[in-house]
Amino acid sequence: MRQMTERLDQQSASAARRRGGGRPLGTAIRYLIFLGPAALLYVPFVLKPLIETFGLSLFAWNGVSAERTFVGLANYARALGDPIFWISLRNNLYWVVTSIVLPMATGLVIAVLLSAVRRGQRIYAGIFFTPVVLNLIIVGLVWGIIYNPLIGPLNRLLRAVGLGSLAIGWLGDRYAATPAIMVAGAWTFFGFCAVIFLQGLRTLDREQIEAATIDGAGPFRRFRKIIVPALSDQVTLLIVMSIIGSFKVFDIVYVMTKGGPDHASEVIATYMYWQSFMNGSLGYGAALAVMLTAVVAGASLAMMALRERD
Amino acid sequence: MRRRKTRHTLILHGVLIASALLTVFPLGLIALMAFKTNPEIFANPLALPGAWRWQQIGKAWTDGHFGPYYLNSLQVAVPTVLMVVIASTLAAYGLVFGRLPGARYALAAILLGLIVPLQAIIVSLFHDLGDMGLLNSLWGLSLAQAAVGLPFGIFMMRSFFLGIPKDLIEAARLDGAGDVTVLRRVVLPLATAPALTLATLQFMYSWNDFLLPLIILHDPSLRTVTLGLFYLQGGTYTLNYTMISAGVLITAVPIMVVFFLLQRQFIAGVTAGAVK
Amino acid sequence: ATTVLNVWDQFFSEEPNKLMNEFVAEFQKAHPGVEIKRNVLDTDSIRATLPAALTAGQGPDLFYYDAGPAFLGPLVEAGLVADLTQEYAARGWDKSLVDWPVERVTYGNKIWGVPNEIEYTNVYVDLAVLDQLGMKDKLVADKDHPELLTLKSLDDFKAILEASKAKGIVPIAFGNRDPGRGGHLFSYFLTLTAGKDLVDKILFGDGRWDDPKVIDAWKLYKDYSTAGYYPPSPNAISYDEGNALFFNGAAATNITGTWLVGDIMGQVADPSKIDFFLLPSVSADLPLSAAAGIGSTFAVAEKSPNKQLALDFLDFIMSKDAGKRWLKEANIVPPIKDIDIKGLDLPPMMQRVVEGATLPLSYNLDVVMPAEWNDAMKTGTQSLLDGSSTPEDVAARMEQAWEKAKAEGRIWKAH
């Protein structure tokens, strides 16, 4: 192919003069036309900063002073000995697990229910999808109110049903804060999962379900043994998205707890932000950023590799 | 048998309606609060407002400067959407049909962008924007947002293009179509649905974006709606639930309207682009 | 051609914001061809953006930023802030401004900023609630400062808190989701247990943060929690929500700072029922005091092409006349000497604030301390509340952070 395109390049100059439509473009020109605009955006605004971030991670720098001290991998070593880094990483892992389980399970159930109704499917889907389109500030505010220990409906409800002992200060409790944020996070993601699953269910081979019916499988078993496995494409997609999203999670934590109390709900992105902007340790923040990127890349690649293998 | 089916349907709808209510409950709560007074909220956040105080929305609108902020948001979102849709489509076409040697590496570089957290590059990005004189400008914000949104756009359009049969492109080649013609007359007409979805998604992202505007825009007259909402809540030392709730409504309603209008294509596109 | 002067400040509350706008308008009128562009940011946002903006050469000419070694300090060291020492003499600020606030913006014998606001911690009290509790008579005038209210002893405070707790009213409206707020309480309690001298000794001498008196301050903070004087789960309540409790009559007292006066005037339905007092120290030999600071300071960018213009503007808003307006219109006490408040018709609470500013005030610590110390203190305020740390732990962590910062030279050295 390469050989051919090169030959075409030589011809294209004269061909270009002759007619408009059908001339093949040279490789360089094709690169320019197709990837040029993307590169114009991507290289200066994503790739270059990314490389600079890596460079930055090798320095100690407070973000303002003129000179930066080269420290090699010291920032990385520092992370390994930093308990908050480990708390953050652990929280990220919680996020990975929870956001795979919670919104996906809810979304799957909803999708299965939706696929069974004839009328109003789109309206329901629209409603379940609404939280997906809201920005995280709104989500933070709305759930801040729900979790509010003073006026929040959650604690009111708990007290009303006699579970007053469970009415805690959700976002201020070092154990409850992260789960509480995750529930809010799930609220913004389950609708997406539901829609993806619903689409998968639509293309599901109806005969497979019927075969299982004849084989004697009841609704529950059909769901567990046939439907869920049949959605494996959707499941892997959502898992990859959840993994990436869970490691990158920032806004929702930032607007709900800023990583508190006592760094208990910190995730790497918020901790990195805090180190870079509030604590003036930009080199360290950059090292955290690089490590985060590496972890996300590793996890996604592993997941995709698993998917390929199957 | 027939009767059993009707009962099934009823239960099904019951469950779905309950879940739907639960889903919108938080938003409903906020909507109610926008009409209440602060003491009413403290008394019982769940109760209906004593009166429907529409003027509170108006006050939030003017005090929060949402008028100009809407314009700013549009001024950012529209170019962002255009840039992302155009650049993603071209790039995805190039990657799938462009016979580009080494396209694998370009793709890998783009996928990297998909997994890099924005926070990871924001410090360097900020300095680079400064060097280019793009700080404190809506254009700068547009460019940054477009660049950040681009990897997903390329990924999504690429997934779609991968689903276009190769035969179709080859038929066009045999018909004498060059790259530009194939793109313009064969691929693009087919790509309108995913492109529309991408546009919607990108619009939402741009409209809802918080971190980039926060960092890039310094002049208050340049604030976007989301930033406006943030300053409405974070800007005072006292919590005015009424104002904030009204602000939430003001910010959320348009995006929800856009979503509901485009829902059909949008959801179809989300799934088409995603599962590949 | 117009000269644009970019100003970044943090006056987002309604009244100060309005006043700033008035100043801007008036200044522009007096200086044709000058346009002042304000950028009003909240604290976190300005911390996130200003340093980078200044380094990138995209920053403001004049900015209002936290004074303190963690904030203004690095900017000074990086040469991004203009040295104003000469200007103090030239413009007479050395005479017209109160000394201790200026000291807070002094690094290495050079002055880098112009403080704008004196703030200190105090206890707001809902008189209506106090009346209801039958505790109004606990408030007494201070013997040296008859204009100021205080209590006979901390036990009286406890009595008030107990009484309100018994009535089901929140004794102290306190939200510590933003942990800096607990830091204010700590700074205040430290003033009560240790006094300014000990703090000075730690900051500038050989004192230590694990001093028993520091631990006592933490114990006080913790005791109030154990006794149930704070609302349930303060870590879950934002500062704003805590204030809202107090504003809406759901709490008896609110320990915070004078910066809240403006909001009280604006938000509380009947502001006249709110008053404030200062807590007595634990031992009688310590004077009546509070933890004070200047919050943020104005500073001029070294790279600004319009330094003099910026200073002219500062001169304009720091004049005695302007000072009166800060007081009257924005409920802010400027560090300007000898403002004649008679005839200003200030509300009684504001008059007390001005009076209190003349006390021998101690430090509101978070703004004068390095970042890691702040982190140790702030996380300490949260972990003490949920019992995961003891006062001793927190004190030890603060000392550790302090020693590290000291070794790296990242502490405030005025002289």
Place this chain on the structure above:
Amino acid sequence: MASVELQGIGKRFGELSVIADLDLKIDEGEFVVFVGPSGCGKSTLLRMIAGLEDVSGGHLRIGGREVTDLDPAKRGVAMVFQSYALYPHMSVRDNMGFALSIDGTPAGEREERVMAAARILKIEHLVDRRPVHLSGGQRQRVAIGRAIVRDPEVFLFDEPLSNLDAALRGEMRMELARLHQRLGATMIYVTHDQVEAMTLADRIVVLDRGRIQQVGHPMDIYGRPDNLFVATFIGSPKMNVLDVVAGETMGGLLALSHPDLPPLALAVDGPSMAQGSPLKLGVRPNDLRFDVAEGGIVVKVDFVERHGDQTIVNCETESGLTLNVAIPGNVDTAPGNTHRLGLDSARCHLFADDGRLISRRPESNPARSR
């Protein structure tokens, strides 16, 4: 093994009546094939028997037991789907054992029965693979194996071979026939492939628009179609149909006239025909003799299709009527050549204008064998 009895079965989808009042009795161990054009209701009928579609009216009995409202799993039927409907995430072994694992058959017995079925189908070596790793024919075998394992009383097949290529289809066809011989189970089979219908069925049920057109032994259906629909639907190439006009009836012989045909008289049964009434004369391409010495129909070759083992000659009469002739082996001709086609009255089928067969007197009936 069980009989299947349909009595007055009807099916409506909303307003649309797809099947109306259909009666059919299938004996124990019989292999019955439903054929008919697309959309005629074959699948619907099969799915009603399986219980996947509820009946709108009538009664359904399997092995004498009323099953009209019974759960699909309890009817003792197994179904093989066109798409195979294998569970993609399970191994072949698990696919085949799924039904048993549901009804709680112990693992040991399950394994035994699965392997027994695998042996019958010669797929023992494949049991640990996933369906994606199987070829089309192997998948088909697994699908059948899944049915066998359940040891059902009735097997249902919905176009089970239509996704396979021609060669494999032929092979699987033979295997299915052997399987039926071996298991002796009742089998109901839907197809639109005639060869399958002809070669597999004990009886063929020809359906059109939800109605049974004819039920019978394949060779009877082929040789004695009850009406024009069945006549033209079964047989490939299609039966040639000529519009003829009834002449006089003399001595049981009805004279028929057609411009291109030499005079022709058929021995018909039943009431005599009104003279001049239009009739349809059907004759299969392989029942026309090619190149008769004299008489016959004079045609010009339009087109020749040589299949190697037989040759289809597409000819045209002078009046423009198209006739297909099928001749075994290879034939020396080319487009444009002229030939005479011989018409054997014994091999002709006569239909009334509305398509009903006009029955012929036995002696002159098209023979079932040559």
Place this chain on the structure above:
Amino acid sequence: MASVELQGIGKRFGELSVIADLDLKIDEGEFVVFVGPSGCGKSTLLRMIAGLEDVSGGHLRIGGREVTDLDPAKRGVAMVFQSYALYPHMSVRDNMGFALSIDGTPAGEREERVMAAARILKIEHLVDRRPVHLSGGQRQRVAIGRAIVRDPEVFLFDEPLSNLDAALRGEMRMELARLHQRLGATMIYVTHDQVEAMTLADRIVVLDRGRIQQVGHPMDIYGRPDNLFVATFIGSPKMNVLDVVAGETMGGLLALSHPDLPPLALAVDGPSMAQGSPLKLGVRPNDLRFDVAEGGIVVKVDFVERHGDQTIVNCETESGLTLNVAIPGNVDTAPGNTHRLGLDSARCHLFADDGRLISRRPESNPARSR
């Protein structure tokens, strides 16, 4: 109309050599069909001619002009794809006119040529529809129309009918043949359907693993296969193959022995055979005579497939050898019956152990026509 010449054509995909050093000359106006098992390289070859795949070695000439490195659009070829590859967003008219609109043909002329092609294919009434609103057969016609409009010198077809059902496939097959007669263009056609190959081709090219096995007229390929691969690949049901052992050669007659066969001697050509060397004897199912009175091969019927117009009897010899016999019409037999099969030595094919045809003396060659 143009000739197509392949000279030393090779194709590698990375390490994998798919086609090696292939020579073929296709004359102007010829209809050539490539057949062969899946994966043998048919599509690759076609796509190389089209220019969609570049050749790894060799030369390609169309109409005498070297096109090896020429742009697909400039080769004067048009291709019809298996998937039709219609532009879904264009009307039939625009689909067909797309190539013309690209090369700048004026709208008037474009419309004329599109409508002319539509008339040829009888789809004039469909020109304003979108492809989704067409049936499979109609889509196929549009795809062909799109090729016709371009008035190419060479038509290329890659399994164009494989997505259609059997009946439609037959119909389209006939239409393609007519089209070829009418346009007289060179056509190269890929299929794995034998009937298509046999009925359409002027010459068939049989490919296996990237090599040409035989090129020739369909009836020659059927009647005189060059090797065992071609012999068994072409013809359905498959040719029966028996392992025989060479005996003495006497007077040009080679004796062959097989336990189940009566003594047999074939007139062979060329050098004499080593006695005892293993050979393959091929005989087509329809070349075996059923029920000869005496002699012949004694077989027991295993299985009978009745297709109506012919009957395939699957039999077994005593030694367990399976033989298929195809008999026109219907035959009276049933599994278990015993018959004698007649073997006509003139209709036998003899192959060496490696599959090469052992040529026979002309007089005894299997005849091209009966």
